[in-house]
Every structure is written in C-alpha cells, then in structure tokens.
Amino acid sequence: MNDYIKYILVMAGVTYLIRMIPMALVKGKISSTFVKSFIYYVPYAVLSAMTIPAIFYSTSSVLSAAVGFAVAVAVAYFGKPLLTVALSACGSVLAAELILRFI
Amino acid sequence: MASDSKFLTGLRDGIPIGLGYLSVSFTFGIMAASYGIPFGYTLLISMTNLTSAGQLAGIGIIHAGGGLAEMALTQLVINLRYALMSLSLSQKLDGEFNLFHRLAVSFGITDEIFAVASSQKGDVSPRYMYGLIMIPYIGWAAGTALGTLAGNLLPEILRNALGIALYGMFIAIVVPPAKKRPKLLAVIGIAVGLSCLIRFVPVFSFISDGFSIIICTLIAATAGALLFPVVTEDADDE
Incomplete structure (x- = not known):
C-alpha cells in the first residue's frame, strides 16, 4: 500500500467517524455545559487559526493577500453569502496584483 | 409521489451549494496539483472526505511528509465541528431514518449542507437529505478534477487570486456570528494570537502547521468553554 492510500484512508476514516458516530448513536441531548461550549467554539477557533496568518501567504505577495483579506472580512461583515465572499x-487580489505590476 | 418531490426539493436546495463547491474545490485541485499530488489521489481525497478545511490541512501534511498520527489528530480537531452538526441533525431526522440512512446521510454533513438542512421547517426525510447532498457532492468532485487537470492552464496571476478563495470561505463562516458575539470574538482572538505566536516566534518553529492548528484550537476552545460557557439557547440559535 503506498503512502497516498494510507494518508487518504486515515483522512477519510477519521472524518467519516466524526460525522457518523453522533448521528448513528446519540438520541438524547448532551447535558455538560463545558462539553457543549467547547464543541461550540471549536469550528471558529479552527477556521481562525487556519486562516491567520496563512492567508497572507496564499498569493504572490503579502500586500495583495492583505487586500483580499480586508475585502473578505468587509463583505462577510455585511452577511453576504459564502460564494460572494470568496x-x-x-x-x-487579482486587482491588487495587476496594480502592483505597474508600480 | 410525495417521496419523489422531497428528493427533488433536496436537489433544488443543493444547487447553490454545488455551484459554490465547484469553484472552491477547483482551487483545492490547483493546490493539490501544486503540491505534486497525482490526479487520481486528489480526486479520491475529495470523493471520500468532502470537506474544505480538513482536505486543505491534509494535503499540507502529505506535502510535508507528516506522520499518520498527525494526520488523524489534525482531521479530528479540524472536523470536530461535524460531530456537533451531526448531533444537532440527529434531533431533526424523521421516522424513516433507520440505521442505514443514518450511516449514509452522515457522510454528507458539511457546513453548508448542515445549514440548509437545519433551516428546514420540521423534520427532514432521508430522500430530502440524499437530494440535498447529491449536487454539492458532484460539484465538489467535478471542481477538484477540473482544478487538478486545468488549473495549470490558468495564468499565474489568476491562480494566485484563486489561492485565497478557501480562506475567503472560512472568513465568511467566522465573521457573521463573531460580529454579534463579543465572547466568540475573544475566542477567535486567542486562536489567532496563538497561531501567529507559533508561526513567528523562532522557539516554536519545530511545531508543524497541522499541530499548530490543533494546539491553537484546543487552547482557544477550552478557554472559551471555561471563561464563556454557552447556555443552550445561544448554541441553539446557530
């Protein structure tokens, strides 16, 4: 078995179990406030940590990425849909990089 | 008839999600190709994982030659949110949902599919969920294939611009609720502060990107749960 297959089996297996176990098994409600709160905060902590500072290195220059970041935050702030923000x-970023070429 | 129309309603509701996924997974395909991951494996990742943040972190670990334990832990932490969504949806399934349907439908839980399903009035049926999941799933796979194969045909400046798309999507998920909740904003601040600390302070340079995300998340979410416990009503209005 090559390395790619091993990686993909682990990725897919862990991801599926996370999605499957609660839906398959849990019928009642979780009562622990700590656990509920922790799970509530997880997605936002994950996405924030993944985005900053990595987003500033996702284009060809920190400057154009910063422009894209600022625009995304502004558009998201006004509650626009996911696709619109992206x-x-x-x-x-495209506009910023075109402008940067001529400076 | 009624069951067929539920499936069709689901299909219709899934179209906008599918279009969004097509473009986001396109950039995932470009990124995977830039990491040198072969086409077939990239497509296999998308068809078996169906998640943006987890896949992005996953190909980062593959690219860096990280360990399988690091991969498993990273996926666990990044995708832990699906457990909450799965739990929440389990309260919203109608009487037709036997174990088989639960095992099948849970595979398709994503941020957007969860958001649409949980916004339905009353309980959801298996047929509705299969309809809802189908087009996003096809869009996710097709976009990945196109991005991997055709991404290199795009001019570099366009590829640079698309590189920010996935992060844009994360921002779109985080900002609206953070705007309304100062406590959530504080937790995000902790996560971002730690993430920058690990990235920029040389002492922490031995920590890989995957483990950095785990550390930031565990500390920030634990701090949030201890300092700002969420009462049921707050969590329910998500």
Missing part, C-alpha cells in the same frame, strides 16, 4: 476576495 469571489470578492479573489477579485480584489
């Missing part, structure tokens, strides 16, 4: 970020 495409606004891409569009503003």
